[in-house]
Amino acid sequence: MHSNPILSGFNPDPSIVSTPDGYYLATSSFEYLPGLPIYHSKDLGDWELVGHVATREEQVRLANVPTPGGVWAPTLRYRDGVFYLIVSVFLGGRGCVVFTATNPAGPWSDGTTIGAVDGIDPDLAWDADGNAYVTFARHPDAIQQVRVDLATGEALGQPRALWSGSGLYSPEGPHLYHRGDWWYLIAAEGGTDRGHAVTVARSRRPDGPFESAPHNPVLTAAGTGSPVQNTGHADLVELPDGGTAMVLLGVRPVGLTQAFSPLGRETFLTGVQWKDGWPHAQLPVMGGTRPEQVEYDFTHGAAPDHPNWIGVRRMPVEFTAPTSKGLLVTGDGSTMGSPRPCFLAQRQRHLGMEFRAVLSVGPGSGGVAVRNAEDNWFGIEASQRQGQDFDGVRITARAVVAGFDRTWEATVPSGDVELAIVTSPPPSDFSAGAVGGDRIRLTARAAGTGGSPELLLAELDGRHWAFETAKAFTGRAFGVYAVDGEVLVRRVSYRGED
Numbered sequence: 312m313h314s315n316p317i318l319s320g321f322n323p324d325p326s327i328v329s330t331p332d333g334y335y336l337a338t339s340s341f342e343y344l345p346g347l348p349i350y351h352s353k354d355l356g357d358w359e360l361v362g363h364v365a366t367r368e369e370q371v372r373l374a375n376v377p378t379p380g381g382v383w384a385p386t387l388r389y390r391d392g393v394f395y396l397i398v399s400v401f402l403g404g405r406g407c408v409v410f411t412a413t414n415p416a417g418p419w420s421d422g423t424t425i426g427a428v429d430g431i432d433p434d435l436a437w438d439a440d441g442n443a444y445v446t447f448a449r450h451p452d453a454i455q456q457v458r459v460d461l462a463t464g465e466a467l468g469q470p471r472a473l474w475s476g477s478g479l480y481s482p483e484g485p486h487l488y489h490r491g492d493w494w495y496l497i498a499a500e501g502g503t504d505r506g507h508a509v510t511v512a513r514s515r516r517p518d519g520p521f522e523s524a525p526h527n528p529v530l531t532a533a534g535t536g537s538p539v540q541n542t543g544h545a546d547l548v549e550l551p552d553g554g555t556a557m558v559l560l561g562v563r564p565v566g567l568t569q570a571f572s573p574l575g576r577e578t579f580l581t582g583v584q585w586k587d588g589w590p591h592a593q594l595p596v597m598g599g600t601r602p603e604q605v606e607y608d609f610t611h612g613a614a615p616d617h618p619n620w621i622g623v624r625r626m627p628v629e630f631t632a633p634t635s636k637g638l639l640v641t642g643d644g645s646t647m648g649s650p651r652p653c654f655l656a657q658r659q660r661h662l663g664m665e666f667r668a669v670l671s672v673g674p675g676s677g678g679v680a681v682r683n684a685e686d687n688w689f690g691i692e693a694s695q696r697q698g699q700d701f702d703g704v705r706i707t708a709r710a711v712v713a714g715f716d717r718t719w720e721a722t723v724p725s726g727d728v729e730l731a732i733v734t735s736p737p738p739s740d741f742s743a744g745a746v747g748g749d750r751i752r753l754t755a756r757a758a759g760t761g762g763s764p765e766l767l768l769a770e771l772d773g774r775h776w777a778f779e780t781a782k783a784f785t786g787r788a789f790g791v792y793a794v795d796g797e798v799l800v801r802r803v804s805y806r807g808e809d
Contacts, residue, residue: 313356315539315598316561316577320658321786322348323503323576324384324432324484325558327548328394334548335389335415336558337364337396338578341381341785343621343656346371347396349387349415355556355580360618362416364396366626370422372405374624374651378684379784380404384432384484384544395461397435397445399428407433407447409461427457427466432499436487438517446473446496448483454498456518473519476500477510477527484544487517493588496521499544503576504779506533507543509559511590530581530592532561537594539579540564540572547583547590555583557592562778565662566737567745571777573734574659575683575786600661602808609638610801619657621788623682627655630793637670638800642677642793648685648711655800656682656790659734661807662749666789667731668803669758672704675796679730681751681789683781686713689771691730691753692794704728708753708768712775719753719769727758727801731765732789734773736809748774758801 318325322338333353340346345363352358365371365382373381380402388395396410396419407428412419425433430449437443446456449470457470474496476482484499493513501508508531512521532542545559561579562572579595607613614633621627630653632639638655645652659681668679672693680690689710696705706728708719733752738745751771757763778786791800 313580313598314600315579315595316563316600317355317358317558317580318350318578319574319600320577320660321575321788322578322658323560323784324544325560325578326385326387326486326546327558328387328389329548330389335387335394336578337385337387339382339384340365341383342373342376342378342624343785343788344368344373344624344626345618345621346373346382347385347398348618351415362618364410364417364419366417368625370410370419371400371408373400376400376402376404376624377650379782386434386486388435390437395435397433399431399433399447401431407445409435409464423461423464425459425464425466427459427470429470430455432484434486436489436517438489444487444517446485446487448485450481453482454485454496474498474512474521477512477523479508479510479528480506482510486546488547489517495590497545497547500528501531501533501543503543503560504541507531507541508533509543509545509592513588524589526589526591529590530557530559530594532594535594538563538597539595540569541576542579542594555585555590557581557583559595561595563662565749566747567739567741571748571774571779573662573749573773573777573787575778576784600809603660604806606802606804608802609633610636613638615655621656623654623656624651631655634799636799640677640791640793640798640800642675642795642798644795646794647680647682647688647690647792650685652792653794654680654682654790654792656788657805659787659789662734662736662809663807664734664789665731665806666733666804667729668791669727669729669801670791671727671799671801673797673799675793675798677791677793677798679732679789679791681732681776681787683776683785683787684783686711687776687781687783689751689753689776690792691732691755691768693728693730693755695725706755706766706768710769710771710775712780721755721766721768723755723757723766728755729758730755747772748777751776
C-alpha cells in the first residue's frame with residue numbers, strides 16, 4: 312500500500328499530469344524559494360522531488376509579498392512534449408504567469424504574464440482546435456474564464472463568468488477536463504478549513520454553460536471523524552488501466568479533539584469511480600508515512616544543494632557558502648520575525664521529528680528554528696559572549712505567537728554547540744495533554760565534550776504552532792539561521808516518523 316499522504320509536510324494545492332515518463336506533480340510554495348516544487352513518480356506511490364519551477368526570484372517577484380501571499384495554487388499540464396505551469400503570485404507578486412519547460416526538473420522559462428487574469432488558482436486547458444482556456448477564481452464573482460494566446464499572454468476576449476459553484480462558500484481551485492462528450496469542471500468550495508469540499512459541474516462546451524452534479528459535493532470530510540480533514544482542491548489524472556485517480560490536499564489533526572494540525576496542508580491520493588457520467592470519490596485512506604533518517608555533513612565543503620532546502624523570499628545561495636570547516640550562514644541583522652530571514656529550511660515531514668544541528672557561532676549569532684510565519688515560530692539562538700561575568704555561549708530559546716513572545720536562557724561552555732528540536736504527537740486518549748497539540752522540546756548542549764548533559768530549555772504545546780492557529784497557508788519549516796555575523800554549521804540531522 313502506498314503511503315498517504317503521498318507528499319507529507321506542507322504541500323498544498325496539488326496538480327498532477329501523466330506523461331510517458333510517469334507522473335509529475337506540483338504544489339504551492341507561497342513565500343519560499345526555490346518555489347513551485349516538482350515531484351516525480353512512476354507508480355503514484357514513491358515520489359521524488361526533482362526540481363523547482365521558480366529558481367530565480369525575478370520569475371515570481373515575491374521579495375516584498377506579505378504573508379500569506381506569494382505562489383498560490385499552480386496547475387501543471389503536459390501537451391505535445393512541453394510542460395506548462397500556470398500560477399498566480401498573489402498579493403503584490405507578478406500576477407498570473409505561465410511557465411514552460413521540456414524537462415520538468417528544469418530549467419523553466421522566465422514566464423509569460425497574463426494580465427487579463429485578475430484572480431487566483433488559474434487552470435489551463437485546450438480544446439480540439441488548440442484554443443487555450445484559462446479558468447480561474449475571482450471573488451466574489453466565483454469562477455471565470457478567458458481564452459488566451461499563451462505565446463504573448465494576450466487575452467482573446469473578455470473574462471466571463473463560468474460557474475458560481477454548487478452553493479457552498481468560496482468556489483475556487485478550478486480544473487477543466489475533456490472526457491468523452493463532456494467537459495468537466497472540478498472546483499474547491501467551503502474554504503480550506505474543515506468545510507473544504509470537492510465539487511463538480513459539466514458542459515458540452517469548455518466555455519459552458521455548466522450544470523452542477525446532483526451529488527455535490529463529490530468529496531468532503533466535513534462532519535466526519537476521518538483522520539484526514541480539510542479535504543479539497545483536487546486534480547484528476549487518468550491511469551493506464553483506464554481508471555481515474557484524484558490528488559487533493561488535506562490535514563492530519565492530532566490529539567483527542569482532532570483540532571490541531573502541526574504539519575499544515577499535505578497532498579493525499581484517492582480513487583475515482585464514474586457513474587452515470589459523473590465522478591464519485593471516497594475520502595483518502597491513511598497509509599502512514601515512511602520513517603526517515605538523514606544527515607548532512609558540511610565539514611567537507613558540501614553545499615546545501617539538495618532540492619529540499621528552501622529560503623524565505625530569497626534563494627539560500629544568497630546567505631550560505633560552503634567551506635572546509637562547515638556551511639557558513641551569514642546574517643544581515645534580519646531575525647526570524649523579519650520578512651526575509653537568513654533561514655536555511657526544509658519542510659517538516661513527520662509528526663514525530665528530531666532535528667539536530669551542530670554549529671559554531673564565533674562572533675555571530677544564530678541557531679535553529681521552526682517557522683510557520685513571521686509571527687508564528689519557535690527556536691533556539693546561540694551567541695558567543697565574553698566579559699567579566701560571562702565566558703561561554705549564551706543559549707536563548709524563544710517561542711513566538713501573535714501577541715505572545717517568551718524566552719528562556721541558559722549557558723554552555725565555549726565551543727561548538729548542539730541545538731535540538733524534538734516533536735512528538737500527543738496521546739489520543741483521555742490522558743494528560745491529549746487535548747492539546749503535539750509536544751515540542753527545545754534542548755541544547757556543548758558539542759564534542761564527551762557526552763555533556765543536554766539542557767531542556769523549554770517544552771511547548773504545539774497547538775500554538777499548528778495550521779489552525781498560524782493561518783499562514785503553509786506549514787512548519789525547520790532549519791538553521793543566522794542573525795548577525797557568521798554561523799558555521801557543521802552537521803544537521805533529521806529523523807522523522809509518525
